Amino acid sequence: MRRFILLFLLLCGGAQLSFVHCQLSMDMDEVQVTAPRRLRDTGLQQTVLDTAILHQNVALSMSDILTQHSTLFIKSYGRATESTAEFRGTSPSHTQVMWNGMKINSPMLGTVDFSTIPSYFVDQANLLHGASSLTLTGGGLGGAVDLHTQPLFNQGYALQYIQGIGSFKTYDQFLRFTYGNERWSTSTRVAYSTSDNDFKYTNYDKIGHPKERNRSGYFDDVHVMQDVYYNAPRNNRVGTMLWYSHSLRGLPFLSVDYKDNTDFRNEHGQDALRAVLSWDKTFDRWNMGVRTGYAWHNIAYDYYTTRETVNTDITHSRTRSQQVYVQAEADWMPRANWLLTADATVYYNHVRSSDKSPFHIGDNYNLGRPEYNLSLSAKYRPVRNLSLSAIVREECYRRDFVPVIPALFVEYMIHRPWNLVVKASVARNYRYPSMDDLYYKPGGNPDLKPEKGITYDGGVEFSIQHKRYMLKGNLSAFDSHISDWILWTPNAKGYWQPSNLKKVHNYGVEMMASAEVKMKHQWRLSLTGNYAFTPSINKSDQLEDNDASYGKQLVYVPRHSTNLSGCLMWRTWSLRYQWTHYSERFTTTSNEVSYITGRLKPYFMNDIALEKTFRWRRVHASLKGVVNNLFNSEYVTVLSRPMAGRNFEIFLELKPQWK
């Protein structure tokens, strides 16, 4: 019977979801250890992405990783284009994103462009679904993404260089130097990616279906990151993390644009600096930490003609934002089955935004805004298999307090050998308006109220470890109601205005599973999958009698999303396969399919990579070949934005050995 159940779970996981580690042979001897359940994680619906996933390909950004290894929906139209993440059919601004403790959502938009975060610059990513995000921050009506760099103590010197060369004159370079002894850990990373990105495609949107090139899709991105950690005496740890990036990206022309791209320039430039300084101290029964951070962004958007006789700006936009952040937190374990935590955070954001367009000229706004967050939580394990958790948050922006945010979590261990746990949570959550929502001219609405959400979660997870195989899975169902959803809608004058318009009912199922099997003769197979069923239904009052959007799926949100990864390893070889699917998406609020632009057909993507590693005495090396869009699918993920067909990239990785 037990075998039958195991087989069922394996098939279920393999069929519907999967998350996979394509470890290289040099790592194959590592032993997978199932960590004991932490009181801190009581009731959490969490997906953990480790370096095996994050560092699989230097050309990938976090948007690619989340597309391939999570249930999040990423809205993107190609490499190096704006990519936003949505949990459970919510909006991108409902995804809160932290980097080493500091929130990095744009204070203007409330969103994060995940295409600007190279996955090689993240060592661990925790995805907190729904109510679980409240352990980290408020406002994550969909969830939160917690990104971390990690120290490498006692690792000695290490140098890593990766060179990638790919289709469309794409070059990816990555250099990392690390040093770690008992006291110190330092890591320096540099990445530089550049491409013409002028792939050929058949333009079905034009008469005669001409072969055209992606125009103005170039990019030129540089990232530098330095982190230093010091283990001071008496259980003190000090850390500093610094990340600078410079990006210049062309904005690709639409497939229905008949202008000559040599006559026009349409590009987006961004410089960003983020820094965090941390101090953590550990005692027998309590821990405390203080963090402070600073973020600076300088963003330019230009669209202009270069024709001599009509040289004119079409759009010219400049935004400079600064953020200062201070956080203090403390954990106290008065007894082994109690954990009490307190967290106070202050942000101060200042934004100066100006633009020139047919709809506005001059400052959009030039304002500062403080934001205060206070959180208290108690976690309690009354009996061995039962854990309870309660969180209370209070948040304030400007002088406006959002109502108290409460959350309750419970979990029960049903079968310890399988780590079979059932868990449930209920939470209320609020997201206060972004600065653009309130102040942007034209359109900003200072009377906006915070968005309000209430979420119920329930689920089961298991983890089975055996000498030859490992099996993990997680199934959760959720039901969420969001009201006063802030929606930007166009008006007759051509610009957009936000208002607390929408009520949305999100519900559905998320599943994750992974399986890993060690076979004879050093063969090893791992499978990972994710599946999400996310109806996201508009329940707003009708705008007017002709409004047919009530009861319809939100625009561009798929009801089904699935990804599946498989990795087969043998000695120094590894073969990775990636399959991604989104169901059809609607482009109108009324979900009409009567004309061809009313929906995007289901999307399927297949990628494959083959890697061979070499372990010479003075250097370890690997050679990897990647084929993206293996079957050369012709597809779009956003209307009139063609994507690249089959394309290739090869990577050479070198790691000198110092010993």
Place this chain on the structure above:
Amino acid sequence: MLLSALVLTAACSNSDPGIPTEDFEGTGKGVFVLCEGNFNAGNSTLSYYNPVSKEVRNGVFQRANGGAKLGDTGQSIQLHGGLAYVAVENSGIIWALDTASFKVRGQLTTGQTEHMINPRYIHFLSDEKAYVTDLYSPYITVFNPRTMAYRGSISTRQEASFGYNSTEQMVQWGKRVFTNCWSYSNKILVIDTERDEVCDSIVLSSWQPKSMAVDARGKLWVITDGGYEMDAESFGDNIPHLYRIDAETLTVEMDQALDTDEGNVVVAMNPAGTVLYLINNDVYRMDITASHVPVRPFIEAPRNANGRRHYLYAIGVNPHNGDLYVADAVDYRQSGVVYRYDEDGTLLDQFRVGITPNCFAFK
């Protein structure tokens, strides 16, 4: 499982590799409804309505041309010489379509001209000469509508207003063509059609003239959207004005402030040129001899249960029978609705079209 998934999806593409071309016979005195779609989505569409059978066909450009899209932000449609000319602003193209089969007969793109950037409206002077206004270019493009060949361009001779030089709708009285400068401007330009040059201008007291019509007596009717009331650097007061201007003397004879508008502001003339229709939240009708806009609307915009008006976005008058067509953009992200009224304001029909219907053309 993985293998079966691969087999299932190996050949799956989600692009639309050419839907079958449909053969249309758009006979009769039909009505074209241009729907601008959403900016940067490329989902502008064209509908065709038969007022006799009350049949509407949506997306006819795409269906008649093998799945090719009309483009991004269709701005205006005009009929001339058996062809329909559609200016698709953000695609930088003017299409010439057969009015019966809806098939493409010609095109003029930005790259074929010297100065065109975002074409807005077309005005025909003859079978071989037409003007095109532009949202960004300080030139009016001249082309041959018979051959779709570029002929030249007319400098607006205007200094940029806040960095912009826009020209918008055009109407003709005698040998003069009038064009309103909408974006960041308060001017009407006068073009001498014999010399193809701007010869005069009219300065208005209100910002952003949006729509124009000319009546049977040679009076120019202009409605502004009032610009924006925002901060010291901004302009306008968000109050629309209606002007009556003598096309001969260029004298402003009437200037009436209107209600601040929640929808669009548009004017249109009845076939005889004796009655003006305008959208200012509701639909108003006034005799051209009247001294002011009536207090009561001719047709009230429909309201929902909480009193919110439908956002009326466009108006057109059928030159053959005076039927009035009024477009409701709903939320600008779903198919809009067109209401058809007779001259007395009786609702005759209503039908769904594409996203944000903004312009009508009558065969």
